Amino acid sequence: MDAEEWNSRYRASELVWSAGPNQFVEAELSELTPGRALDLAAGEGRNAIWLAQRGWQVTAVDFAQAGLDKGAVLGEGLDIDWVCADATTWRGDPAGQAYDACVVAYLQLPAAERRAAARNGFSSLRVGGTLVWVAHDLTNLTEGVGGPPDASRLMTAEDVLADLGGETFEVVRAGRVAREVGGADDAQPARTAWDCLVRVVRRG
Template structure:
């Protein structure tokens, strides 16, 4: 889907994603000292807004202006800079303490560009957190894209960062419970990668 299609999707409902942060974003980043963060493919800004509420100075990047406008309205006076740009082409100097990429599901070449841009934006010692629907979710889990071309594993993320210098904190498949209409839940499987850029 292109930016125009996403604009239309974001116009069609109040919020596409939940108002609160992704559970893994909250769990993985809560222990870090606050600084500067970038949320690439931020959508309506749920993770960016949560980071800002924790005291971070946040840049939220998405190619849907409609999504960013919704996020800006929700954020109010929180310290979030809203930038309309594509995560595969957006580039910044190494000045961020955290880069987040959550559920940006793209074919391999575009995915690699986004991962490398997110990593390049980090200062030495900065943390990259990538979350995505895992390849195994197609057969074993629930929800998420049904196109295997845009699913990935933690190893795929690390391969995308080939030639860069980092320490791995976590790189694994994780389970996430998804509420169902009948009141029960089913398990979705995500790839979670957390690395720290070396000096």
């Protein structure tokens, strides 16, 4: 989907995504001391808002202005800079300031575009900064539920690490994780979706 298709989707409903943060983003970043954070491909800003509520100074970047507009309303009064730009071409803070953390959640792109976004997110970090990447895993196509039906837009943790080839980083976490979908108040029984989760710390 291009930016205008996403704009149309965001305008068509109150919220496309949940209001709360992604569970893996919350788990991986809740322990960090707040600083400057980048939410790359932020959508409606659920992760950016959660970070800002915890005291982070956040830049939320997405190419769909309609999503950012919704986020700005939901996050009114919080320290969030809403930036309309493409994650595959965005080159960081215009002032050149580095970030302490970068989140990329469910940016499902073909390999070359994914690599560009991953490298943009990583390069925005200061040395010692943390990148958290979560996306629908390749195995979700045959073993899980939800997510894109196109394998070219799915990935593994190993793919994301390969995207960062040539960079210097410490791998904190890289693998496949299960996420329960539905159940409880849902009419459908709980089902399992498979995501890839990568957390790295920039070392050079």
